[in-house]
Each structure stands twice: as C-alpha cells, then as structure tokens.
Amino acid sequence: xxxxxxxxxxxxxxxxxxxxxxxxxxxxxxxxxxxxxxxxxxxxxxxxxxxxxxxxxxxxxxxxxxxxxxxxxxxxxxxxxxxxxxxxxxxxxxxxxxxxxxxxxxxxxxxxxxxxxxx
Numbered sequence: 001x002x003x004x005x006x007x008x009x010x011x012x013x014x015x016x017x018x019x020x021x022x023x024x025x026x027x028x029x030x031x032x033x034x035x036x037x038x039x040x041x042x043x044x045x046x047x048x049x050x051x052x053x054x055x056x057x058x059x060x061x062x063x064x065x066x067x068x069x070x071x072x073x074x075x076x077x078x079x080x081x082x083x084x085x086x087x088x089x090x091x092x093x094x095x096x097x098x099x100x101x102x103x104x105x106x107x108x109x110x111x112x113x114x115x116x117x118x119x
Contacts, residue, residue, distance in 0.1 A: 015030045027050075050086070
C-alpha cells in the first residue's frame with residue numbers, strides 16, 4: 001500500500017472511531033487532519049469533510065438505531081434546520097479567506113472544548 005493511501009485510510013479510521021465513540025468526527029476531526037496531515041486546502045477540507053461524513057454518519061446511525069438509541073423526532077427537527085444552515089454556511093464559507101477560516105475553526109473548536117470541560 002502506498003503511503004498516501006495509508007494516510008487517507010488512517011484519517012478515515014480516526015474519524016470513524018471518534019464518530020462512533022464520541023459522537024463527533026465530521027469537521028472537528030476530519031478538517032484538521034485533512035489540512036495538516038493530507039495537505040488539503042482549508043476550503044477543500046471543509047467540503048470533503050461534509051461529503052465524507054455521510055457514510056460515517058450512516059454506519060454509526062445504524063449501530064445506534066438498531067439498539068434503540070436514536071430519537072427520530074429530534075432527527076427530523078434538527079435535520080430540517082441543519083439543511084438550511086449548511087447551505088447558508090457553505091455559501092458564506094466560500095467568501096472567507098482560508099487563513100481566516102482556519103482561525104474561525106480554531107476558535108470554534110476551543111470554545112466547544114471549553115464548554116464541554118466546564119460541564
């Protein structure tokens with residue numbers, strides 16, 4: 001196996017593991033790994049992360065759903081709002097320079113981590 005393919009698979013495995021175990025794995029895990037480890041641009045990492053999370057989310061959802069750990073009403077409610085939000089967010093992201101996007105992503109990640117630690 002060539003080195004590049006190994007790192008792609010490893011990135012996916014880490015994202016899948018954290019998605020299944022911690023309930024995260026989209027942007028929080030994939031974007032920094034794709035930018036820092038795989039060399040993608042910030043914008044391409046964001047878009048690729050959104051596409052890659054589809055199979056990750058489906059696989060994890062199936063495991064949880066089969067055990068009765070999915071609130072389908074909440075899925076429908078949050079999902080509806082999320083569709084609108086992701087379309088608006090993706091359009092806004094295209095207008096932000098890569099360095100500023102990286103900074104905003106870092107601030108967001110630190111803020112979420114801080115909130116989780118304080119609870």
